[in-house]
Amino acid sequence: MSNAEKMLDIKDLSVVYKTDLETVYAVNGVTLSLEKGATLGLVGETGAGKTTLALTLMRLLPERTGKVTSGSITFEGENIIDLPEAQMRKIRGDKIAMIFQDPMTSLNPVLTVGEQIAEALLVHNEVGRSKEEIEARVDETLTLVGIPPARKREYPHQFSGGMRQRVVIAIALSCEPDLLIADEPTTALDVTIQAQVLMMIRDLRDRLGTSMIMITHDLGIVAQTCDNVAVMYAGEIIELGTAEDIFAHTMHHPYTDGLFASLPNLKSKTARLQPITGLMPDPTNLPKGCKFAPRCSRCMEICKEVPPEVYTEGTHSIRCHLFHQSKEN
Amino acid sequence: MAEERIPLIETVDLKKYFKVGDNALLHAVDGINMKVYPGETIGVVGESGCGKSTLGRTILRLIEPTSGQILYNGDDITQYNARRMKKMRQELQIIFQDPYASLDPRKSVIEIIAEYMIINKTLPTKRDIFNRAAHLMDVVGLARRYATAYPHELDGGRRQRIGIARALSVNPKFIVCDEPVSALDVSIQAQILNLLMDLQDEMCLTYMFVTHDLSVVKHISDNIMVMYLGQCLELTSSDELFEKPLHPYTQALLSAIPEPDISMRNKKIKVIKGEVVSPVNPKPGCRFAARCEHCQERCHQEAPELKEVAPGHFVACHLCDGPI
Amino acid sequence: MAKNSTRPVVATLDGEDINFKRPSQTKEILRRLRKNKGAMIGLFLLICIVLVVIFADFIAPYEAGVVQVAENKLAPMSPEHPLGCDSYGRDVLSRLVHGARNSLLVAVAASISSCLFGCTLGAIAGYFGGKIDMLIMRALDIFMSIPDLLFTMVVVAALSSSIPVLIIAMTLAYFTNYVRLVRSGVLNLVDQEYVEAARAGGSSSARIIISHIIPNTLGIILVNVTLNVSSLVIYQSTLSFIGLSLPAPAPEWGSMLSSARVDMMRAPLLVVFPALAIVLTAFSVNLLGDGLRDAMDPRLKN
Numbered sequence: 001m002s003n004a005e006k007m008l009d010i011k012d013l014s015v016v017y018k019t020d021l022e023t024v025y026a027v028n029g030v031t032l033s034l035e036k037g038a039t040l041g042l043v044g045e046t047g048a049g050k051t052t053l054a055l056t057l058m059r060l061l062p063e064r065t066g067k068v069t070s071g072s073i074t075f076e077g078e079n080i081i082d083l084p085e086a087q088m089r090k091i092r093g094d095k096i097a098m099i100f101q102d103p104m105t106s107l108n109p110v111l112t113v114g115e116q117i118a119e120a121l122l123v124h125n126e127v128g129r130s131k132e133e134i135e136a137r138v139d140e141t142l143t144l145v146g147i148p149p150a151r152k153r154e155y156p157h158q159f160s161g162g163m164r165q166r167v168v169i170a171i172a173l174s175c176e177p178d179l180l181i182a183d184e185p186t187t188a189l190d191v192t193i194q195a196q197v198l199m200m201i202r203d204l205r206d207r208l209g210t211s212m213i214m215i216t217h218d219l220g221i222v223a224q225t226c227d228n229v230a231v232m233y234a235g236e237i238i239e240l241g242t243a244e245d246i247f248a249h250t251m252h253h254p255y256t257d258g259l260f261a262s263l264p265n266l267k268s269k270t271a272r273l274q275p276i277t278g279l280m281p282d283p284t285n286l287p288k289g290c291k292f293a294p295r296c297s298r299c300m301e302i303c304k305e306v307p308p309e310v311y312t313e314g315t316h317s318i319r320c321h322l323f324h325q326s327k328e329n
Numbered sequence: 330m331a332e333e334r335i336p337l338i339e340t341v342d343l344k345k346y347f348k349v350g351d352n353a354l355l356h357a358v359d360g361i362n363m364k365v366y367p368g369e370t371i372g373v374v375g376e377s378g379c380g381k382s383t384l385g386r387t388i389l390r391l392i393e394p395t396s397g398q399i400l401y402n403g404d405d406i407t408q409y410n411a412r413r414m415k416k417m418r419q420e421l422q423i424i425f426q427d428p429y430a431s432l433d434p435r436k437s438v439i440e441i442i443a444e445y446m447i448i449n450k451t452l453p454t455k456r457d458i459f460n461r462a463a464h465l466m467d468v469v470g471l472a473r474r475y476a477t478a479y480p481h482e483l484d485g486g487r488r489q490r491i492g493i494a495r496a497l498s499v500n501p502k503f504i505v506c507d508e509p510v511s512a513l514d515v516s517i518q519a520q521i522l523n524l525l526m527d528l529q530d531e532m533c534l535t536y537m538f539v540t541h542d543l544s545v546v547k548h549i550s551d552n553i554m555v556m557y558l559g560q561c562l563e564l565t566s567s568d569e570l571f572e573k574p575l576h577p578y579t580q581a582l583l584s585a586i587p588e589p590d591i592s593m594r595n596k597k598i599k600v601i602k603g604e605v606v607s608p609v610n611p612k613p614g615c616r617f618a619a620r621c622e623h624c625q626e627r628c629h630q631e632a633p634e635l636k637e638v639a640p641g642h643f644v645a646c647h648l649c650d651g652p653i
Numbered sequence: 654m655a656k657n658s659t660r661p662v663v664a665t666l667d668g669e670d671i672n673f674k675r676p677s678q679t680k681e682i683l684r685r686l687r688k689n690k691g692a693m694i695g696l697f698l699l700i701c702i703v704l705v706v707i708f709a710d711f712i713a714p715y716e717a718g719v720v721q722v723a724e725n726k727l728a729p730m731s732p733e734h735p736l737g738c739d740s741y742g743r744d745v746l747s748r749l750v751h752g753a754r755n756s757l758l759v760a761v762a763a764s765i766s767s768c769l770f771g772c773t774l775g776a777i778a779g780y781f782g783g784k785i786d787m788l789i790m791r792a793l794d795i796f797m798s799i800p801d802l803l804f805t806m807v808v809v810a811a812l813s814s815s816i817p818v819l820i821i822a823m824t825l826a827y828f829t830n831y832v833r834l835v836r837s838g839v840l841n842l843v844d845q846e847y848v849e850a851a852r853a854g855g856s857s858s859a860r861i862i863i864s865h866i867i868p869n870t871l872g873i874i875l876v877n878v879t880l881n882v883s884s885l886v887i888y889q890s891t892l893s894f895i896g897l898s899l900p901a902p903a904p905e906w907g908s909m910l911s912s913a914r915v916d917m918m919r920a921p922l923l924v925v926f927p928a929l930a931i932v933l934t935a936f937s938v939n940l941l942g943d944g945l946r947d948a949m950d951p952r953l954k955n
């Protein structure tokens with residue numbers, strides 16, 4: 001990866017949620033980068049810190065509790081962590097846009113769909129588009145996501161779930177963002193509708209050249225849409241690589257192996273699934289060594305005490321003691 | 330399917346219509362015929378709004394059917410009065426989708442598990458009941474130290490275990506599992522699926538497994554029924570369905586699953602157009618006709634019947650009328 | 654998760670009896686209530702007020718506080734009259750103490766009766782729905798379209814003013830809130846899966862209402878009862894203010910307030926004392942009510 005192509009570069013990012021009672025360590029030292037036009041899949045279970053990472057990129061962490069404790073986020077050459085809110089507002093929605101999981105709650109029920117897209121355009125109207133131009137752009141984006149422009153005068157409740165998610169995507173795409181963050185965009189949808197929406201996202205991404213971060217818990221979606229994959233666990237990226245590294249190679253972090261073994265296989269009939277035992281660690285009180293150690297079937301003494309270093313081989317990196325050894329040998 | 334066996338549960342032309350307006354009827358369950366044999370699992374798949382949850386609840390008479398019969402060991406339970414039905418409820422149980430909503434937030438874990446036994450007075454004393462409740466916690470893999478915890482203090486997987494223990498407490502024969510794992514993370518989901526399958530082996534349970542997740546349903550079911558707008562489109566053994574899906578809708582469903590395998594990446598997904606139409610006052614003809622790529626004139630006129638096109642393989646589609 | 658395991662745990666070991674010693678729900682609630690400072694202050698104040706009401710005859714220096722002594726007119730605070738005298742020469746402390754009886758009796762009785770009446774109607778409307786629901790709710794609409802004060806005036810005028818009549822009038826003015834509150838609560842709960850789960854286990858409607866629906870609506874009802882006690886004290890003062898409460902010499906906080914208004918410039922403290930009594934009562938009941946609601950919800954436990 002040459003530096004010139006990197007549009008997003010996250011270095012050693014840590015985020016905590018602090019309340020009077022406790023501190024939740026949500027993101028712990030994440031280092032990631034994204035090339036222009038590439039799609040990164042961010043996989044992990046509930047509480048892995050995926051959404052927190054996305055909110056940090058958008059600078060939408062809850063003001064009173066959420067704090068970035070270390071690290072930097074360089075987006076198109078600028079560290080957006082220290083950017084004043086006024087400047088951030090210009091980036092948000094215009095350069096970086098986000099699609100949320102629930103299309104029911106992310107639309108305003110009292111505004112028509114057209115008005116909501118137009119609003120996004122008006123907020124970032126640096127070019128000084130006229131009213132007619134904005135209307136034209138609204139029609140254009142609706143067509144892009146496969147909704148007839150005539151429906152722009154309808155309200156969100158008149159759309160079905162899949163159509164609503166298309167509207168949400170239309171709003172996100174209206175300003176032609178450079179980076180699109182999709183947080184579980186199809187989790188609330190049925191399989192056939194999910195397939196339609198994913199196809200559309202894939203198609204739009206290729207056509208517009210938008211870079212994308214796809215947050216999901218579904219390894220299937222990642223396999224079908226992403227170029228690079230980051231597996232998150234307890235706020236850390238425990239495995240990072242190209243889609244081939246993750247899905248085609250056999251060398252994995254034990255957690256990634258566990259995730260694959262938990263999935264019922266569609267092709268062969270397995271008698272029993274091999275789930276990972278136990279639960280995600282309490283984010284207010286993380287294990288001292290490797291965060292996965294208490295659940296790991298291949299846990300060694302060192303894992304309980306020392307946090308593992310990242311082991312890298314080409315594009316593939318794994319944060320696990322197992323692989324550190326094999327390199328030395 | 331064996332000839333002599335009596336199905337544990339059989340539905341005969343089961344229908345449930347909801348009144349949604351003056352002249353509008355929502356056909357949630359529209360003429361379902363199915364047989365479930367003891368110790369087997371029938372999977373019911375379909376998209377949201379296809380009536381699969383209503384079907385499960387109707388079979389348990391949590392929702393009263395509009396018409397049709399529900400035979401339990403050959404006996405029609407729709408004719409049972411309230412007293413007999415209360416007794417019957419011990420044989421027929423349900424595990425709910427949402428482990429958050431299905432547990433009373435003001436009751437402790439052990440009270441929730443004991444509730445059914447207290448209602449039905451299955452054991453003579455309260456002490457026996459709580460003993461058994463504690464034993465059930467072991468069975469479903471819940472540490473006993475959570476006995477006096479409240480549901481909100483536990484995670485989704487543990488909550489679902491409470492729901493399973495509660496259902497097991499009255500020694501049921503038949504359990505409707507209404508999307509029991511869809512609210513859970515994959516690793517927890519696998520734990521619960523294993524638990525359900527182990528319990529089935531140990532207690533000879535019969536499941537009706539309602540879900541929208543095809544990979545889960547394939548894993549757990551012997552037979553699978555594909556539902557669309559209240560009707561059964563295809564019914565066959567789990568292996569056969571995945572190897573030789575006949576109905577265009579089943580084919581589309583299967584092709585729409587994103588698989589965790591990059592070799593499938595450039596496979597052409599058979600995306601079906603449009604969305605599920607309203608189940609209110611449906612038009613005559615095949616319910617799937619509006620979205621079907623093979624739709625013919627006939628499909629709009631006359632509804633296809635569920636026919637056995639191969640041994641144990643039932644399909645409701647005009648395309649499969651001829652020899653295949 | 655289970656950090657504060659002060660609650661005993663079911664003892665285990667196979668074959669052995671299990672010691673199911675879970676503290677009763679009431680004990681548990683009291684334990685949580687005790688940890689709430691505000692609620693304890695409220696409870697303490699309320700106990701003081703109740704004690705005053707019970708022992709009014711011993712506390713009040715002058716019997717019933719209705720004796721008028723001309724030379725004591727607007728007397729300032731003094732050892733004989735700790736809070737001074739009003740414009741009729743009556744001892745203010747005595748009147749306050751005896752007034753507590755009338756004011757609180759009416760307010761508490763009216764809030765309890767309005768709660769019971771309203772909750773029953775609301776529960777019926779919500780649980781059974783359909784025509785019963787429609788009938789009750791439309792009748793309620795008519796009821797609510799008449800201003801409270803006007804309605805109370807009509808009732809009091811028709812039946813003449815006495816304590817029972819006041820209670821009835823105020824019940825009718827205040828029960829409507831409960832009907833709507835409980836109905837919407839029940840409607841929400843009937844659709845909850847745990848209610849369906851209870852039915853799947855063979856529960857009867859009565860059992861579902863008693864063991865699932867009531868405990869889960871109790872919180873909002875309780876808060877309303879406590880809010881209503883205080884607003885009823887104030888409402889009764891309004892009634893006395895326009896002369897619809899108990900007949901003249903009877904001591905009562907609202908009427909004390911209204912008569913003191915005349916002499917507000919000369920003896921401002923006359924207004925302050927009954928007002929303070931009303932505020933203190935309302936305050937303590939609210940504190941306790943808030944604390945109770947939190948204590949009864951296991952989800953809010955720390």
